[in-house]
Amino acid sequence: MAPAKPHQSAAVAIPVPDKISVSLNVNGVDVQLDLAPWTTLLDALRDRLNLTGTKKGCDHGQCGACTVLVDGRRIVSCLTLAVMKDGSKVTTIEGLAKDGMLHPLQQAFIDHDAFQCGYCTPGQICSAAGLLAEGRAKTADEIRELMSGNICRCGAYPNIVAAIQQVMGHS
Amino acid sequence: MINFQYARAADVADAVRQIAADPKAKFIAGGTNLIDLMKEEVERPSRLIDISRLPLDNVEETSGGGVRIGALVPNSDLAHHPLIAQRYPILASAILAGASAQLRNMASTGGNLLQRTRCYYFYDIATPCNKREPGTGCSAVNGVNRMHAILGTSETCIATHPSDMCVALAALEAKVLVAGPGGQRTIAFADFHRLPGDTPHRDTNLEANEIVTAIELPARGFAKNYTYLKIRDRLSYAFALVSVAAALELDGQAIKEARLALGGVAHKPWRDVNAEASLRGQAANRDSFARAAEALLHGAKGYAHNTFKIDLARRAIVRALAQASQGTPQSQSSKKIR
Ligand SMILES: Cc1cc2nc3c(=O)[nH]c(=O)nc-3n(C[C@H](O)[C@H](O)[C@H](O)COP(=O)(O)OP(=O)(O)OC[C@H]3O[C@@H](n4cnc5c(N)ncnc54)[C@H](O)[C@@H]3O)c2cc1C
Ligand code: SF4
Ligand code: FES
Ligand code: FES
Numbered sequence: 001m002a003p004a005k006p007h008q009s010a011a012v013a014i015p016v017p018d019k020i021s022v023s024l025n026v027n028g029v030d031v032q033l034d035l036a037p038w039t040t041l042l043d044a045l046r047d048r049l050n051l052t053g054t055k056k057g058c059d060h061g062q063c064g065a066c067t068v069l070v071d072g073r074r075i076v077s078c079l080t081l082a083v084m085k086d087g088s089k090v091t092t093i094e095g096l097a098k099d100g101m102l103h104p105l106q107q108a109f110i111d112h113d114a115f116q117c118g119y120c121t122p123g124q125i126c127s128a129a130g131l132l133a134e135g136r137a138k139t140a141d142e143i144r145e146l147m148s149g150n151i152c153r154c155g156a157y158p159n160i161v162a163a164i165q166q167v168m169g170h171s
Numbered sequence: 172m173i174n175f176q177y178a179r180a181a182d183v184a185d186a187v188r189q190i191a192a193d194p195k196a197k198f199i200a201g202g203t204n205l206i207d208l209m210k211e212e213v214e215r216p217s218r219l220i221d222i223s224r225l226p227l228d229n230v231e232e233t234s235g236g237g238v239r240i241g242a243l244v245p246n247s248d249l250a251h252h253p254l255i256a257q258r259y260p261i262l263a264s265a266i267l268a269g270a271s272a273q274l275r276n277m278a279s280t281g282g283n284l285l286q287r288t289r290c291y292y293f294y295d296i297a298t299p300c301n302k303r304e305p306g307t308g309c310s311a312v313n314g315v316n317r318m319h320a321i322l323g324t325s326e327t328c329i330a331t332h333p334s335d336m337c338v339a340l341a342a343l344e345a346k347v348l349v350a351g352p353g354g355q356r357t358i359a360f361a362d363f364h365r366l367p368g369d370t371p372h373r374d375t376n377l378e379a380n381e382i383v384t385a386i387e388l389p390a391r392g393f394a395k396n397y398t399y400l401k402i403r404d405r406l407s408y409a410f411a412l413v414s415v416a417a418a419l420e421l422d423g424q425a426i427k428e429a430r431l432a433l434g435g436v437a438h439k440p441w442r443d444v445n446a447e448a449s450l451r452g453q454a455a456n457r458d459s460f461a462r463a464a465e466a467l468l469h470g471a472k473g474y475a476h477n478t479f480k481i482d483l484a485r486r487a488i489v490r491a492l493a494q495a496s497q498g499t500p501q502s503q504s505s506k507k508i509r
Contacts, residue, residue, distance in 0.1 A: 014175060038209075131272065
């Protein structure tokens with residue numbers, strides 16, 4: 001086998017593009033950012049807007065820690081280019097509480113001790129908010145399946161399912 | 172990720188014009204595969220042409236009684252669309268067996284077809300790989316190859332196509348509608364993905380300057396007797412080791428029409444028309460199912476770590492045909508295989 005070259009076809013330098021102006025509504029606040037095209041929504045939220053509640057776990061779409069809602073739908077922000085979401089409404093964990101009251105999912109996660117280290121929790125809660133909005137999960141099996149995009153290394157799964165069931169029961 | 176330019180396509184013609192003007196440009200739709208590969212520097216496009224805002228997001232009936240699906244319909248919307256859920260439940264089931272709820276919300280119909288292999292060496296730019304860098308060799312053929320192909324392989328590449336959705340599309344005899352500088356053309360699903368041969372760097376027969384605009388399903392949906400059975404290392408959110416899309420039309424216990432396609436076993440969704448023919452006119456029972464499995468796996472070849480897939484596929488085919496014939500499709504939430 002021939003040794004791999006360090007890089008495929010030594011590329012002709014690509015001119016550095018100008019930053020692109022991106023408008024977002026994040027947690028109800030209009031923001032305007034000048035971003036390089038490769039900035040992910042995750043990095044824009046954390047590094048430019050200081051919204052560090054959204055976590056970077058794998059950075060490859062495999063763990064769900066970076067889950068946020070874009071126009072009401074749950075997505076992984078690490079595989080989303082911010083420029084592609086120009087004009088969108090983004091909700092992060094920081095935007096769920098209203099008028100000083102925790103979101104029912106946040107309260108339920110506390111009630112059920114649905115975390116240990118807490119690193120996956122913002123993604124779990126945003127994902128669960130998406131799941132409730134979709135309205136397709138009824139049984140515990142369905143909750144487990146439709147939450148499978150959120151990995152919890154501490155293994156808090158049973159309590160996460162219980163917390164979501166509590167909120168489903170009340171809504 | 173390397174530095175790249177970004178532009179939005181105004182319409183399909185503009186997208187085709189932009190891609191023709193820059194051979195190192197790529198389209199981006201949901202981004203779930205391309206951005207991942209760009210972070211690994213496996214893909215190094217000079218420019219991304221954002222097609223995500225093109226109005227290719229409809230699911231509509233065709234005059235021939237089929238359904239046309241726009242290339243930008245998100246996987247989750249497609250699975251839950253009433254026309255698909257009711258008339259083509261095998262497609263809905265296959266989509267819901269793949270990835271996660273978040274990724275299905277992002278992934279597009281066209282992008283799903285064009286997702287690249289999950290071969291670990293393809294992803295690791297420190298290792299030789301004929302698909303990533305033609306002529307460097309295949310690290311998997313004598314390396315770790317547990318997830319690799321058992322059918323249609325070549326010595327230059329033993330990668331699999333990772334899609335679940337495409338396995339159902341193969342069984343349904345879908346067509347792929349594409350547009351390019353010379354106008355539009357239609358590609359039969361069986362001719363869309365390629366076998367590796369000695370050109371494993373080409374996954375499909377789509378030309379570099381063409382865009383997928385839609386998928387068309389024929390009228391026949393097999394809504395009564397179907398299943399999508401996916402076997403993997405964990406119960407959810409994992410790629411298939413082996414998956415089976417099985418669809419039957421029955422007349423009492425006799426098989427009138429059969430469709431059988433496998434995922435996780437080849438460089439393309441593996442549909443076998445001879446195995447299907449062996450079922451036609453037969454009674455739907457274990458014997459005929461076993462014969463079909465035998466026919467399909469006749470030329471299967473295992474490598475150091477994936478020989479188990481041959482037996483796994485045989486059993487999965489028999490089980491899937493039983494599920495289809497009994498009208499008890501595999502549930503994608505309760506994971507018990509009955
Ligand atoms: C963690 C993880 C787990 C996954 N698990 C599964 C699984 O179990 N089963 C499964 O089937 N899939 C799985 N996937 C893969 C997922 O389904 C694909 O990444 C997705 O379908 C790709 O669609 P996209 O729109 O995001 O494509 P993009 O990433 O936008 O594009 C992919 C490729 O297609 C090209 N392209 C996109 N649209 C068009 C078009 N209309 N015309 C021409 N070219 C186009 C792009 O240029 C690019 O080369 C998983 C992905 C991840 C990250
Ligand atoms: S199997 Fe194909 S993709 Fe994997 S290392 Fe070999 S050539 Fe590359
Ligand atoms: S950080 Fe986005 S899925 Fe892991
Ligand atoms: S609470 Fe630690 S990863 Fe989930």
